[in-house]
Amino acid sequence: MSDFPMPDHYPPHLTQAQFQEFMELYAKHFDLLKDIVFDAALKKVSRNDDDTKWRVEVLVNGETKVEEFDKVALCHGYQTYPQMPRFEDDKKFEGILMHAQQFRPEDVEKYKGKNVVMVGMSSTASDVINNILPHASKVYLSHRRGMYIFPTWRDNTPADLLLSWRRRQSGFFLQRYFPSVAQWCGDKALDYLMRSSWGKLDPDWRILPSPSITLSLPGASDYIIPLLKAGRVTSLHGIKRFLGPRSIEFTDGTILEDIDAVICATGYTADLSVAPFLETSRPPTYSGPELVRLWHNIFPPKYADSMALLCHSAYGKNNGFSFNDVQSMAVSNIFRNVHPLPSLSAMESDVDKHHAWLASRWAADKTEGSFDRSMVQNWKFQGFLHEAAGTGMESLGWGLKGWMFWLKDPKMSYLMNNGIETAHAFRYFETGKRKTWDGAREAILKANEAVKQFPIKNEDDLPEYRKEMIMIGKEGKN
Numbered sequence: 001m002s003d004f005p006m007p008d009h010y011p012p013h014l015t016q017a018q019f020q021e022f023m024e025l026y027a028k029h030f031d032l033l034k035d036i037v038f039d040a041a042l043k044k045v046s047r048n049d050d051d052t053k054w055r056v057e058v059l060v061n062g063e064t065k066v067e068e069f070d071k072v073a074l075c076h077g078y079q080t081y082p083q084m085p086r087f088e089d090d091k092k093f094e095g096i097l098m099h100a101q102q103f104r105p106e107d108v109e110k111y112k113g114k115n116v117v118m119v120g121m122s123s124t125a126s127d128v129i130n131n132i133l134p135h136a137s138k139v140y141l142s143h144r145r146g147m148y149i150f151p152t153w154r155d156n157t158p159a160d161l162l163l164s165w166r167r168r169q170s171g172f173f174l175q176r177y178f179p180s181v182a183q184w185c186g187d188k189a190l191d192y193l194m195r196s197s198w199g200k201l202d203p204d205w206r207i208l209p210s211p212s213i214t215l216s217l218p219g220a221s222d223y224i225i226p227l228l229k230a231g232r233v234t235s236l237h238g239i240k241r242f243l244g245p246r247s248i249e250f251t252d253g254t255i256l257e258d259i260d261a262v263i264c265a266t267g268y269t270a271d272l273s274v275a276p277f278l279e280t281s282r283p284p285t286y287s288g289p290e291l292v293r294l295w296h297n298i299f300p301p302k303y304a305d306s307m308a309l310l311c312h313s314a315y316g317k318n319n320g321f322s323f324n325d326v327q328s329m330a331v332s333n334i335f336r337n338v339h340p341l342p343s344l345s346a347m348e349s350d351v352d353k354h355h356a357w358l359a360s361r362w363a364a365d366k367t368e369g370s371f372d373r374s375m376v377q378n379w380k381f382q383g384f385l386h387e388a389a390g391t392g393m394e395s396l397g398w399g400l401k402g403w404m405f406w407l408k409d410p411k412m413s414y415l416m417n418n419g420i421e422t423a424h425a426f427r428y429f430e431t432g433k434r435k436t437w438d439g440a441r442e443a444i445l446k447a448n449e450a451v452k453q454f455p456i457k458n459e460d461d462l463p464e465y466r467k468e469m470i471m472i473g474k475e476g477k478n
């Protein structure tokens with residue numbers, strides 16, 4: 001979080017428990033718990049009868065409550081509805097057939113001695129495989145096409161340290177002015193990252209070629225390729241149909257007769273059913289799923305000063321959790337009228353242009369279930385949110401403000417442009433639009449010092465999960 005650093009003892013990648021602990025520490029530090037009603041399931045948000053406020057229906061402790069609010073931000077998650085593929089004759093199958101959302105690590109005993117097919121090859125598939133592998137008899141990985149998979153570590157350095165503000169902005173510049181070059185560079189970079197991390201990829205695994213990074217989000221996994229190399233997981237084509245109680249036919253004609261479980265790690269969509277007031281439309285010549293009319297994928301134009309949806313921007317958070325802080329500052333500024341909104345017709349026209357761009361993405365890849373209507377053009381999305389949030393990040397880079405900052409404080413200018421990308425930068429510059437944080441300078445310096453420990457030379461000093469990855473990798477080479 002931009003104004004609340006993580007405890008020093010946390011490892012480079014948090015466990016679920018540490019993540020929850022950090023959230024709780026944050027909430028306690030800012031005394032937020034007194035304002036939060038927990039265990040409240042949102043049912044529906046609608047306008048009240050005289051269209052002056054939002055009517056919010058929630059289920060609290062089994063009791064439905066209706067309250068009216070002036071402003072609402074829907075932050076109920078990008079990954080709410082499981083995308084479950086439909087398979088021919090699935091009723092014939094008598095084993096477990098479920099989406100990964102239903103998977104619970106505490107139930108792994110269920111898979112003891114079983115033959116399991118994982119469908120999908122992205123981050124969730126990797127996480128589930130990790131959990132069941134020590135118990136299952138055989139694990140298969142069924143996927144219909146290739147995928148860019150990036151490692152979370154590289155040469156004993158967390159891979160996200162490859163990014164800096166300058167590199168990210170250079171990528172945005174290419175996306176904006178030379179989209180084909182950006183696509184080529186993005187795909188080549190991932191191709192290189194994969195091959196340099198894992199060496200030669202067996203063509204039988206069909207991992208490369210992959211759909212372009214501009215059409216399909218890459219997965220994060222340190223395990224999938226080493227496990228394929230080690231022969232501990234077997235690659236299969238997509239599922240064609242179920243043939244019997246334990247029997248499945250795959251699209252290349254392979255038939256397996258002894259499958260006990262099929263777990264589909266086939267992705268998610270956001271749940272927009274709670275917001276029935278949302279308008280949808282389709283651009284001319286486009287016949288994909290209806291597109292939601294949200295300005296910058298966040299604000300319904302008609303209610304932009306009082307309603308925000310922070311669950312509809314695939315790619316928008318590619319710098320992860322830290323960018324959420326920028327989004328919340330921007331929404332707050334718009335709701336408080338600190339950042340002015342354009343006219344309704346200008347917002348509607350922006351939405352139309354965005355939908356035309358989405359239609360071009362849909363036309364470029366019509367694989368069933370792969371089009372994500374929440375895609376954003378990141379340079380535009382992040383640029384707008386930084387401006388609305390008033391983070392002052394234009395003081396970095398090659399513009400006049402960038403040079404002025406360099407003259408004033410060359411050390412900070414260098415670190416914030418080229419050093420580790422840290423959320424504390426978002427609270428550094430005084431712009432009058434949001435609170436700065438007094439500790440930002442020290443926290444940025446400290447983060448840049450902390451990363452000097454990488455690459456970790458002595459393998460004994462690595463976190464346990466990294467040591468495990470290295471062991472599987474070595475197994476794969478033998």
Ligand SMILES: NC(=O)c1ccc[n+]([C@@H]2O[C@H](COP(=O)([O-])OP(=O)(O)OC[C@H]3O[C@@H](n4cnc5c(N)ncnc54)[C@H](OP(=O)(O)O)[C@@H]3O)[C@@H](O)[C@H]2O)c1
Nearest residue numbers: 085120121122123124125144145220265266267268369370
């Ligand atoms: N540790 C982590 O960082 C972590 C862990 C879990 C999740 N996440 C994040 O959570 C989000 C969701 O991840 P996810 O892995 O659940 O989903 P995902 O990234 O959307 O991947 C879905 C996978 O399912 C495949 N697929 C989709 N429809 C299919 C169908 N009908 N038949 C066969 N395969 C199909 C896709 O491949 P094709 O469409 O190409 O065939 C893809 O391999 C991602 O943003 C991810 O980065 C992160």
